[in-house]
Amino acid sequence: VGGTSPGKGGRDIYGVPVYDCIRQMNNRDGIDASIVVVPPAFVKDAVFEAIDNKIELINIVTERVPRRDTVEILCLAEERGARIIGPNSLGLISPGKTKLGMIGGPAEDVRKAYQRGYVGIISRSGGMTTEIAFSLTIKGIGQSTCISIGGDPIVGSTFIDLLPLYQKDPCTKALLLFCEPGGTMEEDLAEYVAKNGLQLPIIAFVAGRFADKMPGVRFGHAASINWTGINTFATLFKSFTLPIIYLHFNEYTHILIV
Template structure:
């Protein structure tokens, strides 16, 4: 299994006629994603990559049947409109790719998603990838590169960094270990699908044996992962790496979601919380794959890893 996306999920792209949407739709198709159509208002009736284009998500659903996920490739000021349209049409999972989406727009999307029982990844995300199955967004780059770099296996990755998501996956696979799913939750201060959400999803996935969390300074997402472990909703081994160790209060690191305000969101506070919860914290990024190998290597052959 995998979380969020696999080869059976029926996916559309909102903004498919735009330059980015068109390019990324091709990559998703090439990787094996079950892309069934696209939406661009005013472009209904066009065809992109042999896929039908519709004026609205509701129209696409009437013509195509159930839609499991929508990847939204539209400019930041249009993300709220596109996301709410998909949510009201009954799409249960969205990937919001754009960065700089206005905060109040994101909060409105959060509210409507809760009302409709839907989830969204992002904004400011490169997406989600389940190796050898499917990809949402632009995780892994070119399809052929993703096939070469990533393979299926027992490690789930939940990350606040798009670049480090792929890099961690690459080094884990290079060590001879595969991945169940890689989730970039997004780089903004408010995101729909958090690190804790991802870790708890991995807990329920029978194919995921170890979870890797790649965090950063700012927000309390990493502390929430620690709370999940302490509270018992996560029992599988968790390895964590936190970026921004040298950043001081008031420093902006990487992107909007990684800023320290006063004593909140500091590297030290996150690391202390994670270690108190029994999470394996590595101080160097290059130690992630080594720690994964170490934990997997301690089990008897054929026995699953337990926390």
């Protein structure tokens, strides 16, 4: 539809018109989604503008957004009925239907990594979203919708937020999660599953076991850095033992199956 950048309105980038703001777009009422790629200090203003113009799906690619700004964004989004994916998210894709953001990279690589099918993917890592999809694709297993939810300490859509959507989706027959230390998202999901049960089989890949063996060394996304000591691999894995049966493949990798 178009791009926005204050002071650069009137330009044309590969056939895509550039505007100073969303309000200048003649067809703004037909905009379904917005991708936010601006420096962290400007993310809040960019997202507020999108929400004010009634855009209901917003993908924030920028990482390390100030947490206070993220909280304010999520409060406004909840008030206005908007869905936030990110911060620190590469986007989402429904193979053969639509793609939002930079997930999967160039179109040729996307076609190699993703194929239409019935397995949903929710991942805290953008790169691992595509890696997991490709691992499924080469085995002939297609994907329904794959979402990179973001690696910042606070994100707009968590595992629990998205799980009901997948459970209602007739195109999704199973769900695969990529989990990592940092935050309480996995523990929250485990408690939710134990309390409410599931309508879909869930496979969860838990990364980061080696990190517990290297105290004082920080790995991964901003979430794992900011929450160091609160959610280690050991505590994360323990939280899954009640609702989930696990298969131990090697000292670095665990596959958890509900």
